[in-house]
Amino acid sequence: MEIINFGKGYPANVLLPHTLMQKACESHLQEEKKLFLHYGHKQGEEKFRELLASFLQQNYKTAIEKEDLLITCGASQGLDLICQHFTKPGDTIFIEEPSYFLVFKIFTDRGLNLVPINTGKNGLDLAELESKLKAHNPVFFYTIPTFQNPGGTTLQEEQRQKLVALSEKHDFLIVADEVYHLLDYSMRSPFPFCHYSKRVLSLGSFSKILAPGLRLGWIHCCSTLLNKMLEDSVLGSGGGFNRFISGQVYSFIKLGFQQQHLKLLIGSYRLRSGALYYFLTTILPDVICSPPEGGYFLWVELPKGINAQQLLERAKKHGVTFHPGYKFSTQKKLNNFIRLSFSFYDCDILEEGIRRLAKCF
Amino acid sequence: MEIINFGKGYPANVLLPHTLMQKACESHLQEEKKLFLHYGHKQGEEKFRELLASFLQQNYKTAIEKEDLLITCGASQGLDLICQHFTKPGDTIFIEEPSYFLVFKIFTDRGLNLVPINTGKNGLDLAELESKLKAHNPVFFYTIPTFQNPGGTTLQEEQRQKLVALSEKHDFLIVADEVYHLLDYSMRSPFPFCHYSKRVLSLGSFSKILAPGLRLGWIHCCSTLLNKMLEDSVLGSGGGFNRFISGQVYSFIKLGFQQQHLKLLIGSYRLRSGALYYFLTTILPDVICSPPEGGYFLWVELPKGINAQQLLERAKKHGVTFHPGYKFSTQKKLNNFIRLSFSFYDCDILEEGIRRLAKCF
Numbered sequence: 266m267e268i269i270n271f272g273k274g275y276p277a278n279v280l281l282p283h284t285l286m287q288k289a290c291e292s293h294l295q296e297e298k299k300l301f302l303h304y305g306h307k308q309g310e311e312k313f314r315e316l317l318a319s320f321l322q323q324n325y326k327t328a329i330e331k332e333d334l335l336i337t338c339g340a341s342q343g344l345d346l347i348c349q350h351f352t353k354p355g356d357t358i359f360i361e362e363p364s365y366f367l368v369f370k371i372f373t374d375r376g377l378n379l380v381p382i383n384t385g386k387n388g389l390d391l392a393e394l395e396s397k398l399k400a401h402n403p404v405f406f407y408t409i410p411t412f413q414n415p416g417g418t419t420l421q422e423e424q425r426q427k428l429v430a431l432s433e434k435h436d437f438l439i440v441a442d443e444v445y446h447l448l449d450y451s452m453r454s455p456f457p458f459c460h461y462s463k464r465v466l467s468l469g470s471f472s473k474i475l476a477p478g479l480r481l482g483w484i485h486c487c488s489t490l491l492n493k494m495l496e497d498s499v500l501g502s503g504g505g506f507n508r509f510i511s512g513q514v515y516s517f518i519k520l521g522f523q524q525q526h527l528k529l530l531i532g533s534y535r536l537r538s539g540a541l542y543y544f545l546t547t548i549l550p551d552v553i554c555s556p557p558e559g560g561y562f563l564w565v566e567l568p569k570g571i572n573a574q575q576l577l578e579r580a581k582k583h584g585v586t587f588h589p590g591y592k593f594s595t596q597k598k599l600n601n602f603i604r605l606s607f608s609f610y611d612c613d614i615l616e617e618g619i620r621r622l623a624k625c626f
Numbered sequence: 627m628e629i630i631n632f633g634k635g636y637p638a639n640v641l642l643p644h645t646l647m648q649k650a651c652e653s654h655l656q657e658e659k660k661l662f663l664h665y666g667h668k669q670g671e672e673k674f675r676e677l678l679a680s681f682l683q684q685n686y687k688t689a690i691e692k693e694d695l696l697i698t699c700g701a702s703q704g705l706d707l708i709c710q711h712f713t714k715p716g717d718t719i720f721i722e723e724p725s726y727f728l729v730f731k732i733f734t735d736r737g738l739n740l741v742p743i744n745t746g747k748n749g750l751d752l753a754e755l756e757s758k759l760k761a762h763n764p765v766f767f768y769t770i771p772t773f774q775n776p777g778g779t780t781l782q783e784e785q786r787q788k789l790v791a792l793s794e795k796h797d798f799l800i801v802a803d804e805v806y807h808l809l810d811y812s813m814r815s816p817f818p819f820c821h822y823s824k825r826v827l828s829l830g831s832f833s834k835i836l837a838p839g840l841r842l843g844w845i846h847c848c849s850t851l852l853n854k855m856l857e858d859s860v861l862g863s864g865g866g867f868n869r870f871i872s873g874q875v876y877s878f879i880k881l882g883f884q885q886q887h888l889k890l891l892i893g894s895y896r897l898r899s900g901a902l903y904y905f906l907t908t909i910l911p912d913v914i915c916s917p918p919e920g921g922y923f924l925w926v927e928l929p930k931g932i933n934a935q936q937l938l939e940r941a942k943k944h945g946v947t948f949h950p951g952y953k954f955s956t957q958k959k960l961n962n963f964i965r966l967s968f969s970f971y972d973c974d975i976l977e978e979g980i981r982r983l984a985k986c987f
Contacts, residue, residue: 302837341863370859476663498731502702
């Protein structure tokens with residue numbers, strides 16, 4: 266019995282576009298007389314940023330300028346770069362509670378103090394955020410505003426505007442991790458965060474829409490913020506972060522493959538997310554969970570008296586695992602929640618996983 | 627009159643292997659059923675590390691194990707990673723004087739104090755290093771031990787062993803930037819530094835032997851040191867640093883192209899370095915300079931009374947530039963030196979550059 270791991274926040278193997286990427290690489294090799302072999306432009310190649318801006322503009326439905334994009338080695342490296350250039354050890358940042366567990370160490374390794382802001386079913390608690398601004402002076406607020414990881418919630422337009430007003434009044438930045446923004450199954454999400462303010466650094470990535478192995482992403486922000494990061498010492502010595510791959514992904518976008526693949530992903534993940542939600546709520550009617558609107562995850566509140574860590578121990582014996590809620594809490598709370606990812610498995614395996622889980626209740 | 631820029635520490639455009647890289651990519655696309663699209667192994671793909679170890683072993687003439695290699699996004703990112711995991715702000719490190727100017731900011735951005743150790747014509751001043759150990763407690767000594775940038779000198783076997791003995795006695799690490807080690811035109815260089823001690827972190831890169839745009843390099847060290855870096859938070863979230871490209875470079879090595887290209891580079895650079903040395907010492911006999919044995923650079927001592935910065939101002943008017951010595955000094959000294967790179971231009975342009983320079987004396 267192979268273990269079904271609901272913890273995997275990965276694209277499914279069958280949804281990695283090997284054939285399209287092969288075609289894009291072949292086309293790139295034939296069309297481009299010169300590959301991107303030399304030291305590159307620090308910000309990323311202009312030609313690539315131009316095409317990326319146009320792809321994003323088409324999908325974001327708001328103007329995106331190539332001047333406002335900095336090419337990175339993925340969202341995690343981009344986030345670390347932001348910490349490097351906008352914080353110093355001892356600084357405080359605000360972070361959603363719950364949030365993506367693997368960023369905690371990126372922040373604490375930079376010596377930052379994390380202040381959690383509750384983000385429940387109704388989204389970010391702006392009143393709590395405002396009240397905590399009396400005692401703290403955060404450099405930035407790190408948010409996953411659309412299809413939050415793990416919560417699945419989306420910060421609505423009005424809340425975004427209130428948050429921007431607070432950031433102006435209290436002089437903090439907004440770091441918006443928007444890697445799931447394009448995986449929109451409900452087509453009702455607000456604009457990406459840069460649409461609302463110049464105080465935003467938005468993290469984007471090809472990991473969720475093309476392939477994680479590329480380690481290719483971008484930061485979208487105004488030139489004042491961007492220029493600060495161009496002073497980076499590693500960038501100064503090594504040139505652009507990921508030049509050669511950006512040439513191949515240039516062809517992938519240019520040939521229309523990125524748009525086509527995004528459509529496939531949205532269709533597939535919509536199906537999977539709906540299936541997991543259906544199996545969960547019919548097989549385990551006592552759990553509480555909202556219908557998924559995008560991204561990778563369901564955030565599931567357990568019935569009273571069931572502890573996620575204890576459930577996990579029982580689940581392992583039945584061949585199924587997941588991430589318990591405390592992992593997503595800076596304070597190791599939220600142990601009445603579990604996160605289930607629907608990105609990695611086909612619907613029949615998702616069903617089998619929930620049936621196994623049901624045996625542990 | 628196009629400016630001749632002796633400052634360019636780049637491979638020549640004609641020495642970037644576009645055709646071989648195209649062939650390698652094509653072969654990779656045909657042979658590999660699955661591209662490296664998924665999240666990767668944190669240390670770098672085993673298959674790639676195995677082949678890289680075997681390539682290095684063949685050229686280093688000493689045993690290299692795949693377990694001792696960590697794949698990076700180039701030497702600069704590798705160096706920053708070492709700072710991240712082995713130092714904290716306020717720590718002291720020792721550095722050669724002169725040294726590669728673009729690393730200074732990597733160190734100071736990490737809050738490190740730099741203590742210079744004189745490295746003149748006769749190589750590293752080990753007596754000075756030992757005496758400075760009385761007042762300082764460095765975390766590591768950063769050295770470019772072979773074909774030093776900018777000095778061109780190579781730390782000899784006996785000095786390496788003395789340095790290792792000091793590092794053991796005084797408990798500091800040796801960070802050996804060995805990106806030029808394989809560009810050996812005299813075939814007399816000692817082994818790479820890891821051969822002599824387990825206290826060494828060696829930085830390697832494909833930037834000088836294949837192409838800078840790949841942003842692909844490695845750190846070679848023992849598993850105790852390596853495991854510390856595997857705890858990296860960006861690596862934890864994003865997987866291996868440069869997975870997709872390592873697949874294409876795998877094919878480049880496997881097809882024998884890397885060995886073949888290295889041979890071409892050594893032949894070409896040997897010719898260029900000899901030519902620049904010849905033109906310099908015949909056209910400008912009053913300067914002092916040692917015959918180049920490897921790497922990219924000549925380090926030229928100016929005749930008494932000539933200041934490098936003033937010379938540069940005059941040189942610009944004659945269509946030639948270079949890096950003046952103070953840039954390579956943590957204390958902005960050494961302004962009676964200039965660094966000339968021979969990697970970027972053909973011999974006839976190197977000659978023209980020196981003729982232009984001679985007009986400024």
